[in-house]
Amino acid sequence: MEQKFQHRKPSGNEQIASTNSGNLHVPFIDRPPQDRKSEVAIVKCPSYSQAGDAVREAIHLLGGVERFCKKGDTVVIKPNAVLAQPWEMGETTHPAVVAQAVKIFKEAGTTVKIVERPAFGAHTHTVYETTGIEKAAVEAGADEIWDWRTEEYIEVAVPDPRSFATV
Secondary structure: OOOEEEEEEEEEEEEEEEOOOOOEEEEOOOOOOOOOOOOOEEEEEEEOOHHHHHHHHHHHHHHOOHOOOOOOOEHHHHHHOOOOOHHHHHHOHHHHHHHHHHHHHHHHOOOOEEEEEOOOOOOHHHHHHHHOHHHHHHHHOOOOEEEEEEEEOOOOOOOOOOOEEEE
16 A cells, blocks of 8 residues: 655654655644544435535534634635546536535625635646536635636644644
8 A cells, every 4th residue: 555645854843744746745743632523414415416405404413604604704615626527427526515515605694715726737627617516606606716726825824733834
């Protein structure tokens, strides 16, 4: 089995994590034990025609949309649009799931941005279009569709980090 991460310890508690492809060269902190477990909601959804109800129920089970944002906030949805393949190939998040997430956060009065950087050098606009995510997000009311690769990167410190000291 191929090792996913290689760690080098440059100084102190900081580590540099890098993937075998060399994409990840950021400070990495050994994770301390968590005080609590991450919460996950799983809702059975027999078909994608019912995805909207399933997404809404999952957010409800996690405490409702108000637990995550308030009116006026900006919400970024990263849909895992990996390749320019139709959603039926199972490589991306289904457009109905993205659309419902957009609707829920728009109902809460937020600005919603879809942000993606596909894998393997795939062109972002082509991926958005081929997967159906762009059409679904726009029809659901997304405010912006971004190509992460064209945006300026600004390194910021993460307060009380568990994994990465800066992003």
